[in-house]
Amino acid sequence: MTVIYPDFVKELYEFGVETALECFNCGNCTAICPLEYDLFPRRVIRYIQLGLKDRILENPDELWRCLHCGLCTQTCPRQANPGELILGLRRYVVAKWRGK
């Protein structure tokens, strides 16, 4: 069971994650992603929207799989900028570990 935490979106602003709520969950980013890895990056963007921090920190490695090729950002119909969101999340995860 997972409880929503809407304020997470705001916590991510300082890491440059600002466009997550633009996403309307169409899945184009996952369809175009050359990694063809699970539901990357759509899944992790949905977790940002709902503030499911634990889900993100459970499996942070996947963020470093991204090649930053930019295809998702080009394809996104909502200018949610998925590539940039992934980069921001990396910064968040690193900061989180430093904090520990």
Add this chain to the structure above:
Amino acid sequence: MVNDRIGVYVCHCGGNISDVVDVYKVVDAVKDEPNVVIAREMMFTCSDPGQKQIEDDIKEFNLNGVVVASCSPHLHETTFRRAAARAGLNPYLLEHVNIREHVSWAHKHDKEGATEKAIKIVKSGIAKVREARALETIKVEMPPKVLIVGAGIAGIRAALDLSKLGIHVYLVEKSPFVGGRVAQSYNAYPSGKFGMELIEELINEVKQQKNITLITNAEVTSIKGVIGNFSVEIIKDPRYVVADCPRFKEAIDKCPIEVPNEFDYGLTNRKAIYYPYPNAYPELPVIDMESCNRCGECVKICGDAINLDQQPEKMRIDVSAIIFATGFDPYQPNEGEFGFNVFESVITLPQFERLLALCDKKLVYKEREIKDIAFIYCVGSRQREGNEYCSRYCCVATINSALAAIEKFGEINTYHIYRDMRTYGKYERYYEEASKKGARFFRYSLDEPPEITQKGEKLIVKVKDKLTFNEEIELPVDLVVLSVGMVPRKSEIFSMLKVPFSRDGFLQEVHPKLRPVETAIGGVLIGGACQAPKDSVEATASASAAAAKAATYLLKGYAELEPFIVEVNLEKCTGCGDCVKECPYDSIQLKNINGEEKAFVIEAACRGCAACAAVCPEEAINLRGYTYDQLRAQIDAMLM
């Protein structure tokens, strides 16, 4: 007497007919039939030269019957009947038979057989025309008076439109005040104006009109008659406030009774003498006798303006046409449906809109400030059992109210739990804006609806979210708003008039595109959400359409009806009354004619179904234009 000078025209329709049917052979086969004086084949009978040829022939040969064999009568019967009329022939002496859809298109692979069939059809047309009688359209006088039932936004809109055309309107409203559901709404999309403001603007216009008689607190109890002549009975319940008084406010304050205010769905209380909301119209308050204890405090203040012994008043009015603008009811969730009536913080969208209107600065419900709201969509809509239809307006209305809440009360988390999001057309921007304002969307399926439980002060909405890969998400919220659809209103007057219902229980139009505001009952029109779920934009548009439609009869002063109705042969009729029982429109009755009971047809009410003719044991009833003699002659011609 038979029509003994008949002209026959067989059409090529370019090649649509003549590529399959040998039209020359058809002409040959019928030109020597008894009473046929001229038979021609024509390339395009519907063309100007084609019509001209028929007109010239009617004049030259003094024709008293015409058969055109071409396309479907749906397409060109009127065209040819008009041509006949221009040449001075009664248009109902022209028979249009179909040798295209029924012959050439249907039998492409059998040219000989098609030609033979065409010959038989044309011969049967000739046989029918031989027995045809000149008919006249039925003219019904239409005094310019209309009844509109329901003074919500649709009824008021239609009343204004008709009044401005000089047509008198009786606007009858069941409740003591006008405005209906729109007055209750918070800020009706897309204008963003408050529902009350919209009604107020329209009412200010109504006040300028001389042709509108507004009758509130009144119910239509009976409607009899037909287009052009409806007789309507109305019972006006007592208001108990009979004249104006400058001290109503004092009287209301003094009233010791407090009961929940229906207008606010019980969110506020009102007195027994009350206005449902400030600026309600009419300006006289009303006394609700069910809760009044007749203490007389208000009478002490307002004196003769209040009469606690006022009696209901019966009224009778005559009108030519009726517009139903009776609106809808919001769907009322069942006990326990998404926690409704189980948890006090589960409310419906209309209640939420009243809450938005009533709260100031802070959004407070049951003395608790609301910070997180879950909206559950499609409640009572799109079900397998129950309401199958989509009410369409609720998606936009819900998002609109969520935006309004954020705008009025600042930071509020809104969670939107939908099945399908239908912010169609230009309302897409509401969805966009909600996303921008931080709304979170969740998608559930009909089989796994969200569950509501209480946990401390909060309600927990548990949703199996399709957008989160079917993971279960918990949403702790202060308020759950059920986005309910519209359900049709029931009324006995609908069955009194036999107005047909659609599958969903709303009033049904004749055809959604071709005759969108008329019912199958002549002179009975529909506007607004009594026809189907509609938002206020669509409701007023259809109301204006109904008004325009009513005006098309009323400004002319009469309506013209097709002459295909039944007639009684008084010599054959034995007065058995079988026909009376059979008639679905109450348009045939027994009447004493020269001392004998005979069937009598009310011409304006007869719709020509001929159910009476079918059951008459004496063959005393005939349908004009399709008499037994004509039908028998047609069959004989086919069999020869």
